[in-house]
Each structure stands twice: as structure tokens, then as C-alpha cells.
Amino acid sequence: MTQRAELSNEQRAEIVAVYRQGEEAVIELVSSLWFVIAQQEKAIKDLQARVEELENQRKKDSKNSSKPPSSDGFKKRTQSLRTKSNRTSGGQPGHPGSTLEWSKQVDELVTHPVCECHQCGQQLLDVAVLEWDVSQVHEIPPMRVQIIEHQAEVKTCPQCGEVNRAKLPAGANNRVQYGERLKGLMVYLMDGQLLPSARVCEVLATVCNVEVSEGSLYNARAECYEQLAPVEVHLCEQMQQAQVGHFDETGFRVKGKLWWLHVASTEALTYYFVHTKRGRAAIDEMNVLPQFSGTSVHDGWSSYADYDCAHALCNAHHLRELRFILECFEQPWAAAMMTLLIAIKTQVEQAIEQGQTGLELSQIADFEQQYQRLIETGFEANPPPSPPVDVKPRGRPKQSPAKNLLDRLQKHSSSVLAFMYDFRVPFDNNQAERDLRMMKLKQKISGGFRSESGAKSFCRIRSYISTLKKQGLDVLDGIRLALRGFPLFPLLQPE
Numbered sequence: 001m002t003q004r005a006e007l008s009n010e011q012r013a014e015i016v017a018v019y020r021q022g023e024e025a026v027i028e029l030v031s032s033l034w035f036v037i038a039q040q041e042k043a044i045k046d047l048q049a050r051v052e053e054l055e056n057q058r059k060k061d062s063k064n065s066s067k068p069p070s071s072d073g074f075k076k077r078t079q080s081l082r083t084k085s086n087r088t089s090g091g092q093p094g095h096p097g098s099t100l101e102w103s104k105q106v107d108e109l110v111t112h113p114v115c116e117c118h119q120c121g122q123q124l125l126d127v128a129v130l131e132w133d134v135s136q137v138h139e140i141p142p143m144r145v146q147i148i149e150h151q152a153e154v155k156t157c158p159q160c161g162e163v164n165r166a167k168l169p170a171g172a173n174n175r176v177q178y179g180e181r182l183k184g185l186m187v188y189l190m191d192g193q194l195l196p197s198a199r200v201c202e203v204l205a206t207v208c209n210v211e212v213s214e215g216s217l218y219n220a221r222a223e224c225y226e227q228l229a230p231v232e233v234h235l236c237e238q239m240q241q242a243q244v245g246h247f248d249e250t251g252f253r254v255k256g257k258l259w260w261l262h263v264a265s266t267e268a269l270t271y272y273f274v275h276t277k278r279g280r281a282a283i284d285e286m287n288v289l290p291q292f293s294g295t296s297v298h299d300g301w302s303s304y305a306d307y308d309c310a311h312a313l314c315n316a317h318h319l320r321e322l323r324f325i326l327e328c329f330e331q332p333w334a335a336a337m338m339t340l341l342i343a344i345k346t347q348v349e350q351a352i353e354q355g356q357t358g359l360e361l362s363q364i365a366d367f368e369q370q371y372q373r374l375i376e377t378g379f380e381a382n383p384p385p386s387p388p389v390d391v392k393p394r395g396r397p398k399q400s401p402a403k404n405l406l407d408r409l410q411k412h413s414s415s416v417l418a419f420m421y422d423f424r425v426p427f428d429n430n431q432a433e434r435d436l437r438m439m440k441l442k443q444k445i446s447g448g449f450r451s452e453s454g455a456k457s458f459c460r461i462r463s464y465i466s467t468l469k470k471q472g473l474d475v476l477d478g479i480r481l482a483l484r485g486f487p488l489f490p491l492l493q494p495e
Contacts, residue, residue: 055328100138145182145210170484182210183220184479190217191461192475194442220483225457227482231489232460235271235467238492239264240291244312244424247289247298248432249278250440253448254455261459264288265435268494270466272439272459274452279303295418297429300408312418314429315341318409325402333378334402337409340370344420345427352423359420367420371413378406435466 114124152166171180178186189200197214204212239245245264252261252274260278264271264286275282280303283289289296295310299317319341325334344367351359359367382403399407409416418425439462449455464487468478471494478488 100136103136106136143208145208148179178212178216178220180480180483181476182208183223183483184476186212186217186220187224187461187479187483188465188476190221191458192465194438194445196446221457221461224479224482225460227485228460228464228487231464231482231487232271234489235269235463236264236286236288238269238490239266239271239288241294241492242266242269242292243294244426245288245292245294245296246429246432246435247296247304248429248436249282249301250436252439252455253443254452255450256448259455261436261439262286263432263435263439265432265466266492267431268467268470269490269492270435270463270470272435272463272466274455274459280306283307295422295425297426297432299429305412310418311412311415312425313408313412313415315345315416315419316428316430318405318416321401321405325405329400329402331378331381331402333374333381337371337374337378340367340374343367344417348420348423348427357423364420367417371417375406375410375413378402378409382406438462438466 114127116123150168150172152168154163154165156163171177186200186204189195189203190197195203197217200217201212201214204210245266247262247264249260249262252259254274257276259274259276260282262273262275262282264273271288273282273286275285283303289304289307289309292307292309295312296304296307297312297314298304299314305311319338322334322338325331326338347359347363347367382400384403385397385399414421419427442458442462449458464478464482465475467490468475468488471490473488473490481487
């Protein structure tokens, strides 16, 4: 039997110390591992959230977000917010159509005689005409610039010897100059048809056989811009008095930088304004909303909500966002909300066709109850995010797109359903978006403006042209009158 060796107190203390050191090392190692695991879990959650965000961005296109159709690429847009109707393609019954009409007055008469008989060759020049086969051709005469020379008489009074000179008309003050119609055509082609200056010169040379320099084009535009200064003030004042106004903004390239083009419009008026800012500073300087007391129709941009007037939100935006929620998150309440908004819109349209000025109170109450029930259902499917325990939150906690949309639909329910309460208010903000569409086309053609003055000139002249077109007035004649110094002042409610 082996005898166990006795350990001294010093040896025992040394063994205990080593054991305790090992235990502390294990605890420290485990703590480090737990910290690493916690950091990895946080990184995984952050990456998952980032991947979901990027996936949602990739799934957005023009049919389920505010992205333009040009961002869809070459894929075919197979879906639309519009529901398919039972109408066939083409003109509908009762549509007046558009065709060439027989004119009682003609500018030129061309006769085609029968000289001989096609059967026997007998001469028929002296034979009386039995009847006429007639046909009218609508044609443009050969176009050329007409040179008008103005001669002002100079006479000496035989009694006092005073030399008297007749006054030349306005627009004929220089020895040689372009006329108002030709200069108006220059401005119209540039700011009405959005042609680059080089192509305007090419068109005038090809069609009118007149050689014009690009400098002459910009001089004509500058002259028109100056003459339209009071019209711009008039448009702003008229927009301030509108019962319903549409407001929107879009990015605009000026001097190689991102500026913002703002629009305030109605069915009869258009007022464009360019500024370096997008929000409150630009809207205040535009000076329509600060003086506006009607109903402002706009999207969810927060700067518009700061003004003391009635508000109506664009439901076309809401339908696209709801479609995105349905496609990406598969939440049924979004489809039901889309159906409800379209049902209300249909009901309002039918009431207007029947000459009604508003829905029945019972209908309104029923639609409001359905709306609120869907909001509550949406909140049940999208509870607010739990705040992190180990990190102090900074600002508002990040929410899902569905929760953000629900918050807006609940907070601004009266603005969302404004079209149901007031038939003067439209369902969407398509009027402002249509007015901005041609301005974006100008940017696509030219790439932007090299100077601030060029951008402001284009906005003022385009405001005038767009308003004339809305009111059915002759655009070329309106530009010619402006160049003469007598521009048209369109009214808020044209006669």
C-alpha cells in the first residue's frame, strides 16, 4: 500500500491559487464568448434588416411606388392601378370624333378639263359640262419668310421749316430685325415644343428657309421673359385665390447641381417656380401657399402640411404604396383598403354624374367605419417595434413601410378622404404631376440648364404657354402679343 504524501500549507495554498486562476480564466473566456455571440447576433439582425430593406427597394417600380416608369427598365408593365373596363378599344359610341370637314370657302380653285372622249377620241373642249366631281385637299402653301419694308415719310413744313418724321410701328425700330411672329415661333419651338436651340435653327432653315443664329433665339426668349413679368405676378395672385390647388415638386438640374422645380396649378392655370431648396424656404418664396385659403392637394411631403389651409392627400400615391405592401408583405388589409378607396371614388363619380353635390350622410358614415376597421386590422398586423434594451434610442424608432403608411392613413384620415367630403376635391394629384411631366421631358432633352436665368426664363414662359393651352387660347398668338408688349392675363375661371 502506497503511503500518501502530506502537503504543506504553502503547497496547498499554491494549488488553490492555481485553481482559482484557472477558474477566473475560464469565466473570462466564457464572458468573452458571450460578448462575441451577442455582437454577432446584433450584426446578423442588422444585416437581415438591411437585406430586407434592399430587397424592398428592388421590388419597387412605377406601379407600387412613386418611381417614374423610366426606372422600370425594359420589363413590360403588365399591371396598372386602373381596373379593366368593359369598353372596347377605340372610339366609344357618342364620341364626336375628329375628321376633315367640307369647307364652303376655298383659297384656290383648280379645274381639270375633259379634252377628248376616252372611247372614240372626239374633241370635247366646246361641249358643255354635265356635272363636276369635286374633291378638297387641305394643304400648306410653300413657307418662306416675308420681308416687310416700312417707309416712314419725312416732310419739311413749308411755313416754319420744321422737319416732321412719321413714327415707325413697334417692332420696326431697328434698320433690320425679326418680326413678332417669327420671334414668337422661335420661343414656341424652344419652350413650347421643348426643342434644343440647334434643332430650332434647323427647323426654321428647313421649313421657313430662314437662317437664324442661336443668339437670336435666346434674345427672343429674353425679350418674351421680360414682357411676361406682370403675367407671372398675375398667375401667382390667381393661384392664391383658387378654391382647389394642386402642388408638387421635382428635381431640376441647374448649373450642374440639383435644384427643385415647384408647381402650383389648377385645371385652368399653371405656375412654375425654380429654387435651390425643396421645402419650406422655397414654398414661402413661391408665395402661393402662404396666402392660400382653399384646399391644397399634394402628396405626403411634410412641408405642405405646415400651411394653414385645408389639405387633401393624393390617393394615387396611397394605392401604389398599398400595392407594395400587398406584394412584398402579403398583408390582406392592404388589398381591402385599395378596394375601399376605389369603391368610394366610384360612388363619388356616380353621384356627380347624377347631379348630386354630396354623398348621403349614411354612406359617409359607412365608408368611415370601414376605413377605421381596416386601419385597426393593419395595426394588429404591424405592431410598433420594441425599443432596444441595451441601446439608448436616438430619434424615432425605425418602422416598417406598412406601419409608416398606417400612421399616415390614421393621422390624416380627413385629408385622405377629402374627395369624399367635398366633390370639388379630386381623388389624386394627377393635375400637378401632369404639369410636371413635360418639364421632366425638357430636362431629358437638354440635360439641365447652364444658368439660373435660363431656368427662370423657361419656367416663366412655360407657365404662360401651359396656361394658354389649358384655356384653349392660341399659344402662338399669345406669345406674339407678349412680344408686342400686350400679353394675355388668363383668369382663374375662364369665360
